[in-house]
Amino acid sequence: DAKTTQPPSMDCAEGRAANLPCNHSTISGNEYVYWYRQIHSQGPQYIIHGLKNNETNEMASLIITEDRKSSTLILPHATLRDTAVYYCIVGEGNYQLIWGAGTKLIIKP
Amino acid sequence: GAVVSQHPSRVICKSGTSVKIECRSLDFQATTMFWYRQFPKQSLMLMATSNEGSKATYEQGVEKDKFLINHASLTLSTLTVTSAHPEDSSFYICSPVDGDTQYFGPGTRLTVL
Secondary structure: OOOOEOOOEEEEEOOOOEEEEEEOOOOOOOOEEEEEEEOOOOOOEEEEEEOOOOEEOOOOEEEEOOOOOEEEEEEOOOOHHHOEEEEEEEEOOOOOOEOOOOEEEEEEO | OOOEEEEOOEEEEOOOOOEEEEEEEOOOOOOEEEEEEEOOOOOOEEEEEEEOOOOOEEOOOOOOOOEEEEOOOOOEEEEEEOOOOHHHOEEEEEEEEEOOEEOOOOOEEEEEO
């Protein structure tokens, strides 16, 4: 079973920041938090990952709480092309073997 | 970034026929390959793991004689769905690994009539 819990769906207005939450209360000390997204009928796309510090790259920011039991993926200026299913995965290794249901993010014009 | 191709991107076949899906890593060598399938409105489910030159390891509930995996080279892996039936209709995604980085193919949509 997936070790994360995400809301099944979210809406966000185009141009606004999209904040996607993820709960991972059973995360262990050496497990990373990974985020991927999957646009309809395409393969998953890596977004970002982190261990305990906040991370930022050209796509998104990842905010991990101090107790590491939850995290938030932030897309700073959402566009229509960001409509996708976003998956939050925790794991020790670099391979994502167990996928939860994800959050379907719909960006509205 | 790394480029992964899958062929065909979509295929429709009759029940009872076999379908081969190819996965190529175009600019890196994949020592390990994961194969996933994804039913409509569901998440990815790992089917099997293969290492180049070795037999694949299948997840529980996945029939190894039905889903034949060949990983004969570091740049090519194939998944053959033998005697396909409508319940095999799904989105199949390969995922080659380069060192400690996992990549994903664009997927193959299989529809069995």
